[in-house]
Amino acid sequence: MGERTRIRAVIGLGNPGPHYAFTRHNLGFMVLDRLASRHHLSFRQQSRWQAMWAKLPLEGGEVHLLKPLTYMNLSGEAVRRLSQRYSLRPEEILVVYDDMDLPPGRLKLALSGSAGGHRGMASVLEALGTPAVPRLRLGIGRPPEGMDPALYVLTPFAPDELPEVDRWLDRAVMVLECVLREGMLKAMNKFHQRQQ
Template sequence: MEKQDFIIVGLGNPGAQYQGTRHNVGFFVVDELARRWNASDFLEKWQAQCVSLPMGGEKVHLIKPLTFMNRSGRAVGQFYRFYKTTPDQLLVVHDDLDMAPGRIKLVKGGGAGGHNGIKSLVESLGTPEFYRLKIGIGRPGNGDVHPDFPVDKYVLGNFTDGELEVLQSRYDSFAAGIHLFLQGQVAKAMNLLNSLK
C-alpha cells in the first residue's frame, strides 16, 4: 500500500517580533511536535519552514509558512499540490478569538470565522474541507485586557505567563490527538481534544 503524505501546518507570522504572540500559536504547536518527534532541523522551501519525517508507515510534513498570516495559502498550496494531498490529509493549527484561552477544538471544514490565514488557505486550495485544530486565545476583555483594546493589537500581543502555562499543559493532549488523527482515528482525536475545556 502506498504511503500517504500528511501535512500539518502551524499558522503564524515569521520574525523575532512575532515569536511569542497569540497569533503564532500554530507555530508553537508545530515546533513542539517537531521536538517530541525528534525531527531534524526545519529547512526553508516554497516560502515556508518545513521538515518531513516518517510516522507509523506514513510521511508527515510539518510546515510553518513564511508568507505572513494573511498569505498563508501561497506557501501551503505549493506543498498541497506537490504531495497531491487531499483535504482529509491536511491539518491546520491556528488561533481562535471566539474560544477561551487554552480551549481546543478539532473540526473539519466550516467558514473562516474572520481568520485571514484560513481565508487565504481556502482561496489557495479551492476548498474549506480540511481539518483545523483551533486553539482559543480569547478576545479583548479577557483577563486584564480592556474590552475596547483593538483586536489586531491583541492577537499580535504576547501570551501572558498564565496563558502560556495553560497552553503548555495541553501539549501532551495535542500530541496524543494529532497522533490519533494520523492513524485515521479522527473521531477519537475529536473526543480527546474537544473535551478539554
C-alpha cells in the same frame, strides 16, 4: 471525509520572525515546534515554498509539517505549493491555528468550515478551493474590553500565562498525535467528550 482518509500534512499558522514568536497569533507555529521537538525533528527552510518544513516518519507513511514564512494573510501560497508537490488532497491537510471565538485553552477539531475571520485560514481555504479542510483551533479568548482584536492577537503572552500556555501546547500535540494515529473522527470523539 471517511475514517480511512489519512492526514498527510499538518500546517501551523503564524507570522515569521522573533518579534512574533510568543504572540497569540503564533500558536500554530508553537504547536508544530512542540510536535517536532517531541519527535526529535528539525525544520529546514524550503525557499521554493516560502516555508519551514520537516517530515515526521510514522507507521503508514510520513507526515509533512509546514510553517509558512509568508505573513499570515498569505499562508495559503505555501500550502498550495506543498499540496501540488506531494499531490495532497484538501482533506489530507490539517491546519492548526488560534481562535478568538473559543475560550483560552479550548481545543476544537473540525473536518471543514469557514475561516471564522482568521486571515491565515481564509488564505488556506482560498488556495485549496474548498472549505473542507480539517483544522485544529486553539482558543485564545476575546481581547479585554476596548482593545483592538488585531493588536490583541499580536500581543505576546505574559510571563505568568506561559505555564498555562505550555499545558495547552502539550494537549494540542496529544490531540494531533491521536489524529495521526487514529484519524480525525476518532480523535474528535475522544477529545471533545473529554472537554465537555
